[in-house]
Amino acid sequence: MTALKKYQRLECQGLWRETPEAQRRDVIVSFGTATLIIADDRSETALTHWSLPAVERRNPGVMPAIYAPGFEAAETLEIDDRVMIEALETVYQAVEAQRPHPGRMRNGLLGSGLALVLALGVFWMPGALVTHTARVVPQPKRQEIGRAVLADVARITGTTCADTAAKRPLARLTAKLFGPNTVTVEVMRDSPVPVAHLPGGILLLDRHQIENRDGPDVAAGYLLAERARAQAEDALVPLLRWAGVRATFHLLTTGQLPPPAIKGYGEAFLARAVQPVPAMVLLEKFRAAGVPSTPYAHAIDPSGATTKDLIAGDPFGSGATSKPLLSDNEWVTLQGICTQ
Numbered sequence: 001m002t003a004l005k006k007y008q009r010l011e012c013q014g015l016w017r018e019t020p021e022a023q024r025r026d027v028i029v030s031f032g033t034a035t036l037i038i039a040d041d042r043s044e045t046a047l048t049h050w051s052l053p054a055v056e057r058r059n060p061g062v063m064p065a066i067y068a069p070g071f072e073a074a075e076t077l078e079i080d081d082r083v084m085i086e087a088l089e090t091v092y093q094a095v096e097a098q099r100p101h102p103g104r105m106r107n108g109l110l111g112s113g114l115a116l117v118l119a120l121g122v123f124w125m126p127g128a129l130v131t132h133t134a135r136v137v138p139q140p141k142r143q144e145i146g147r148a149v150l151a152d153v154a155r156i157t158g159t160t161c162a163d164t165a166a167k168r169p170l171a172r173l174t175a176k177l178f179g180p181n182t183v184t185v186e187v188m189r190d191s192p193v194p195v196a197h198l199p200g201g202i203l204l205l206d207r208h209q210i211e212n213r214d215g216p217d218v219a220a221g222y223l224l225a226e227r228a229r230a231q232a233e234d235a236l237v238p239l240l241r242w243a244g245v246r247a248t249f250h251l252l253t254t255g256q257l258p259p260p261a262i263k264g265y266g267e268a269f270l271a272r273a274v275q276p277v278p279a280m281v282l283l284e285k286f287r288a289a290g291v292p293s294t295p296y297a298h299a300i301d302p303s304g305a306t307t308k309d310l311i312a313g314d315p316f317g318s319g320a321t322s323k324p325l326l327s328d329n330e331w332v333t334l335q336g337i338c339t340q
Contacts, residue, residue: 009030010083012084013027014026014038016077027039027040035049035052048075050075056092067079132252142199142236145239146200148262149262153270155266156267157190158189160186161189161340163338166336170187170334183223185205186202187338188205188206189207193206193274194206195209196226210335215331216325224285229274242265243261243265280313283313292314292322293314293317294311297314298311
């Protein structure tokens, strides 16, 4: 990033010709948000805007460099400023790398606007590059990345609990809360946080929310709240921010996130600040899933002072009854998920 920051707000002198027959004019050349701006040298009035991804050099290797806003364009621009030439060459190489090449397989992540997004992401808006990349990554790739992050998190929390018999009631609980084949719940042996979420619909639940509870309502509450948080906060975004622009660009262009980009993320992931979910959103989730909210509210705050809205608005707290999420035998079996 340090090497790229020198291109921000870059300006230089140049000679612009509107047509091959027109006289050359002294101009000021500068980068805009997505264009090359060519302005009159005296009045500083913009004469034209060239799309950065479309700019091409007419005389590679020769100085001064001559550019045009397209293959058949009549306009030309002469520049002898080496920093500006380097910047334009960097944009050109980034765009050229995304064009189809015979014999190469292309992943479906490349969209029609990739060149523009790349230019913005590299030079001015790494945040835009991250959000665009997160938006186009398909679910199977998200799950693959989520599993890779889980492996890094396991260095801190220990391996996931996987008692074979307990996996069945866990799957049953997950399906009741979220429907079939939408969410995967992994129980962690020693997590510093009660619950968390990873890309690909993976929820992590600390074993103590199962082993130290009388029934599944508290664990279900944590999972429902975290799922609501995951739907509001894409878990891939903070990962890509942590990984950096180069790794994000690699994912966008090749469909692969380099393993070194994930290594060490577990510490930052577990130490992140968790945003609260509005009580009204949570209550709707609890109502739809048939889960009382009071047990979860008291698990977060035994006094109930900070969770009074969840207690007062409990959809099953005024005489209404909810169906058991699991039978007693299923719950006992689930409580032994970390015995192996």
